[in-house]
Amino acid sequence: MQASIDTVERNVKMMNVWLKETSQELGGIDEDDAWRRLRAVLQTIRDRVTIDEAAHFAAQLPILARGLFYEDWRPSESPQKWRDRGEYLEAINAKISNDGAADPEETLRAVLKVIERHIDAGEVEKVKEMHPKEMWDLWPS
Structure with missing residues (x-):
C-alpha cells in the first residue's frame, strides 16, 4: 500500500511542478489559471495528433496531467x-x-516550454511534426 501512496504523492508533486512552471512562464498567473491553460494546450495537442501518437505522448505525462489530457x-x-x-x-x-x-x-x-522540459525530446518532435509547419515556430526548439 505504501508504494501506491508514494506514487500518488510523487505525481501530485510533479503536477505541482508543471503548474508552477506554467505560472512562471506566464508571468506568475494563479494556479487555477495555470491549470486551465495547461489543460487547454494539452487537449488541443491531443485533438491534433493521431490516436496512436496521443497515447504515446500521454504515457509520458504525470498521471494528473494525463487526466487533463484525456x-x-x-x-x-x-x-x-x-x-x-x-x-x-x-x-x-x-x-x-x-x-x-x-x-x-x-x-x-509557455506550456510547450514546460512540456519540453519534462517529455522526451523525440516524442516532442513527433508531436510537433503532426502540426502544420506554420505552427512550428511556436515550439521552443
Missing part, C-alpha cells in the same frame, strides 16, 4: 485538421474557458 476526449473526432495558426489558436482559446483575457499564442508557447 478529459472529454472524442477519439472518433481525432485528429482535427486545423490548417492554419488562427484555427489552432482559436481551439486553445475556446478551451481556456475564461473571459478572453488569455493570449492563446502566449499560452501555447
Whole structure:
C-alpha cells in the first residue's frame, strides 16, 4: 500500500511542478489559471495528433496531467485538421474557458516550454511534426 501512496504523492508533486512552471512562464498567473491553460494546450495537442501518437505522448505525462489530457476526449473526432495558426489558436482559446483575457499564442508557447522540459525530446518532435509547419515556430526548439 505504501508504494501506491508514494506514487500518488510523487505525481501530485510533479503536477505541482508543471503548474508552477506554467505560472512562471506566464508571468506568475494563479494556479487555477495555470491549470486551465495547461489543460487547454494539452487537449488541443491531443485533438491534433493521431490516436496512436496521443497515447504515446500521454504515457509520458504525470498521471494528473494525463487526466487533463484525456478529459472529454472524442477519439472518433481525432485528429482535427486545423490548417492554419488562427484555427489552432482559436481551439486553445475556446478551451481556456475564461473571459478572453488569455493570449492563446502566449499560452501555447509557455506550456510547450514546460512540456519540453519534462517529455522526451523525440516524442516532442513527433508531436510537433503532426502540426502544420506554420505552427512550428511556436515550439521552443
